[in-house]
Amino acid sequence: TILITGGLGQLGVECGKLLRSQYGAKKIILSDIREPSNAILQAGPYHFVDILDPKGLEKVVVDNKVDWIVHLSATLSAKGELDIPLATKVNIQGMHNIIELANHYKLRLFVPSTIGAFGPDSPRNPTPNITVQRPRTIYGVSKVYAELLGEYYHHKFNLDFRCLRLPGVVSCDLPGGGTTDYAIDMFHSAMTKGTYECYLTPKTTVPMIYITDCLRAINEFLVVPTDTIQRRVYNIHAMSFHPEGLAKEIQNYYPAFEITYKTDPIRQEIADSWPEVLDDTEARKDWGWNPKYDFKKMVQTMVDQVKVFYDEEPQRAK
Ligand code: VAH
Numbered sequence: 001t002i003l004i005t006g007g008l009g010q011l012g013v014e015c016g017k018l019l020r021s022q023y024g025a026k027k028i029i030l031s032d033i034r035e036p037s038n039a040i041l042q043a044g045p046y047h048f049v050d051i052l053d054p055k056g057l058e059k060v061v062v063d064n065k066v067d068w069i070v071h072l073s074a075t076l077s078a079k080g081e082l083d084i085p086l087a088t089k090v091n092i093q094g095m096h097n098i099i100e101l102a103n104h105y106k107l108r109l110f111v112p113s114t115i116g117a118f119g120p121d122s123p124r125n126p127t128p129n130i131t132v133q134r135p136r137t138i139y140g141v142s143k144v145y146a147e148l149l150g151e152y153y154h155h156k157f158n159l160d161f162r163c164l165r166l167p168g169v170v171s172c173d174l175p176g177g178g179t180t181d182y183a184i185d186m187f188h189s190a191m192t193k194g195t196y197e198c199y200l201t202p203k204t205t206v207p208m209i210y211i212t213d214c215l216r217a218i219n220e221f222l223v224v225p226t227d228t229i230q231r232r233v234y235n236i237h238a239m240s241f242h243p244e245g246l247a248k249e250i251q252n253y254y255p256a257f258e259i260t261y262k263t264d265p266i267r268q269e270i271a272d273s274w275p276e277v278l279d280d281t282e283a284r285k286d287w288g289w290n291p292k293y294d295f296k297k298m299v300q301t302m303v304d305q306v307k308v309f310y311d312e313e314p315q316r317a318k
Pocket of ligand 1: 076078115116178180
């Protein structure tokens with residue numbers, strides 16, 4: 001059985017769907033600390049579990065004979081800068097609880113890291129797997145902690161810890177609290193308003209990945225035999241783009257779409273400290289990582305997805 005924490009989040013919901021299609025609905029438990037929709041409840045097991053409650057976590061693991069944990073709960077970059085104590089609790093204490101549990105029951109543990117685990121002192125183009133990591137967000141600091149803790153438990157206790165440093169994930173579902181969310185917001189605004197006021201400057205370039213590629217990477221990496229992976233933490237890369245480039249591509253579908261700019265200094269400073277391109281040579285060599293969505297295919301797919309999103313529930317466009 002696989003337990004997904006952050007099961008109601010941007011990655012959690014879609015990750016649940018993918019893993020259930022692979023292993024069967026009953027084998028995948030979504031958990032979060034929010035009330036699930038009826039659709040979520042009908043799709044398969046859901047448990048209200050707080051990663052800050054070790055006993056509650058342990059009960060779900062024991063009662064359901066969990067053997068893998070996909071730990072997606074996190075306070076993202078921008079939200080973390082507005083509530084450092086929350087980000088510290090969720091991303092650091094939460095990670096500690098999860099890894100202690102995984103080690104106690106010898107579970108396979110996947111935890112995503114991020115381009116945000118690098119900072120202004122790291123090489124930006126490309127950013128290698130191993131380099132200086134001095135992130136300037138509590139989110140980034142907490143993800144470096146997660147990487148280091150995971151590698152430590154692997155070397156000390158042979159815990160099967162696996163981690164992928166993810167680019168900004170583009171998906172129809174709005175995550176909330178990220179710095180890369182502009183890319184998602186732009187599609188929704190292009191469809192519903194025809195204009196978008198971007199909080200980053202036109203040429204701010206960061207690595208991005210379409211959610212289908214991101215979840216396929218996690219799914220494939222989860223089953224790679226542990227002795228064929230050379231490292232516990234890998235960069236994966238798919239594409240890099242900036243707001244101006246994205247707006248131009250969207251105008252191929254919405255010719256009247258207009259973008260304006262009103263920089264948010266907090267999120268601009270975060271984005272400027274992040275890589276522009278991740279070097280993912282080793283992931284490609286060691287376990288066959290290979291993205292299928294390039295920039296144009298991602299935009300095409302997102303335009304179609306956002307259309308469905310509003311066609312299904314027109315009131316969402318209010
Ligand atoms: C954020 N979307 O913006 C997340 C992600 C790489 C960025 O970690 O914080």
